[in-house]
Amino acid sequence: MGEQRVVVVGAGLGGLRAAEALRAQGYADELVVVGDEPYAPYNRPPLSKEALADEIAHDRLEFRRRASVDDVVWRLGETVTSLDLDGRTVALGSDTLAWDALVLATGVSARRLPVPGPPATAAAGRHVVRTLDDAVALREALRPGARVVVLGAGFIGCEVAATAIGLGCHVRAVALDPLPMVRPLGPMLAAELQRRHEAHGVVFHLGVGVAEIVGGDRVTGVVLSDGTALEADVLVEALGSLCNVGLLEGKGFDLSDGVLADTALRPLQDGVPLDGVAVVGDIARFPHHRFADGAQRVEHWSVPTDTGKRAGAVLSAYLAGEGYDAVVAAPFDLLPSFWSDQYDIRMQSFGMPGLADPDGIRLLEGDLAADCIVGYHRGHDLVGVVGLGMLRELTAYRPRLGRTRP
Incomplete structure (x- = not known):
């Protein structure tokens, strides 16, 4: 087999984690990451928090990259203008890149x-x-x-x-x-x-x-x-945000809210999973069986890392031609989380609080006017927790989150 090439469209956290996961899973051939911004991948949540209150500099926000991606070709400040799924190419202006596998980590734009x-x-x-x-x-x-x-x-x-x-x-x-x-x-x-x-x-x-x-x-x-x-x-x-899914428009995908995919993060083209392509991060809408039937799109900080790792595992097996069906069938059971700093308030969440019943929100611990933990229930299931402070106590709820198992 000749040398292969993976193209990652999007140089944010999801794209970076997908590249690292491909290397960790044994993919050793060419890896190209394309990003619209001129910056190497950096941490975005602090942009509205502590970084905004201080001097903002890329070197303070840049992610530390694993040595395994030192040989990645970073094409920063460039934009993928079109995608040919049949021909397996992407266009960057007048340049064209062929790919054997593709990661779409295009993220969202501000509304x-x-x-x-x-x-x-x-x-x-x-x-x-x-x-x-x-x-x-x-x-x-x-x-x-x-x-x-x-x-x-x-x-x-x-x-x-x-x-x-x-x-x-x-x-x-x-x-x-x-x-x-x-x-x-x-x-x-x-x-x-x-x-x-x-x-x-x-x-x-x-x-x-x-x-x-x-x-x-x-x-x-x-x-x-x-x-x-x-x-x-x-x-x-x-x-709020708008999903950057223009590269897939008119190609048979459900783009009503991000990109509909299966639990292997393969986008569904006319309802059929598309092998060799993965969607990660904010644009990925896929089943979260731990919490609900159907597919959900979740814009939480943890999701680009979890989906990037999953995409790397799936695509590396696809390119190797070994164990692919088993990797695709493996459970993908992520736990969404987010955090927010406002004044002296440190807010942390695990799970999917937005799925709670209207009457399923209850104070679990503490004082609402001080530090506390609020639980979010759907029926008898605890589907999310949010803590103001009390991080140690909040973490103890993680194993309890999700739908009741038989």
């Missing part, structure tokens, strides 16, 4: 608000927090006394609000939801976190949208759907 107003650029005062360059631009704008309006009250929006308060800014947060972070956390914990944000000075405008972003070349304010006018020097659009 922008489609209303009239100044250009959707940092130079115009409209910021998002998805990349290192985004965070650098926003950090420069968060000067003491700046009037900051955050659109969206999910985790990123609330983390940015907390950081901006710590930097001496005046912060208002606007969201359609009735409570901040209510979708992943439920009303009980969301209401408590709103109380803590308000105690630090954040002013919330909840249950309203944005009718207009005011300003010519630069943002000067926003007009809410209830007619309220807010002045702003800085506007942060923390409105």
Whole structure:
């Protein structure tokens, strides 16, 4: 057999872990990682947390890479413009790369608000927090006394609000939801976190949208759907994400929410798993049998690592031509987790709290107004836990999470 080539599209955490896993599983031939940004893989969650509050530099966020990927060809600052699945090639501008196996780790992009107003650029005062360059631009704008309006009250929006308060800014947060972070956390914990944000000075405008972003070349304010006018020097659009799945459009894949795949992370083309291709990280929607029937897409920090390792194992067996069926059939039982820092609050979660019944959210330990653990139940099953502090106690719940086994 001649030398093979694996192409990884996406140079984030998922792409890096997939490359490392391929090497760890014995794949020794050519490995090419293509990334839109000019930076080697780096840690993104701190961009809205501690990195935003301090000097932002790539060398402080860059992931330590295993020596096994020292020979990887890193094509950074380049974009894959098209994908030919039949011919097994990808195009990078005028260049074409053939591949024997392909990893799609293209991640997500920040959603922008489609209303009239100044250009959707940092130079115009409209910021998002998805990349290192985004965070650098926003950090420069968060000067003491700046009037900051955050659109969206999910985790990123609330983390940015907390950081901006710590930097001496005046912060208002606007969201359609009735409570901040209510979708992943439920009303009980969301209401408590709103109380803590308000105690630090954040002013919330909840249950309203944005009718207009005011300003010519630069943002000067926003007009809410209830007619309220807010002045702003800085506007942060923390409105969720869009999956980067354009390379697969029109090719027979279910792209309604990321890319539908099986538990081997093979994308389903016209309902059939596509061998030699894997989707990892934020775009992967696949069955989580530990928690639910059907496929789920989970944007948690742990998922790119777990899916990258799984993709590496599957594709290395595929390329070796040995043991492939057994690897594909092996259970894939990951436990999603995330963390969030807001002021002095260290929030940690395990499982899938969003699957809980509306009446299945209960305080398990501690004091809601201090350190505590909240449990999320579906029927009799504990499907998620969230802790404010109490990390040691929270970790003890991990083995209990998931559906009841017979």
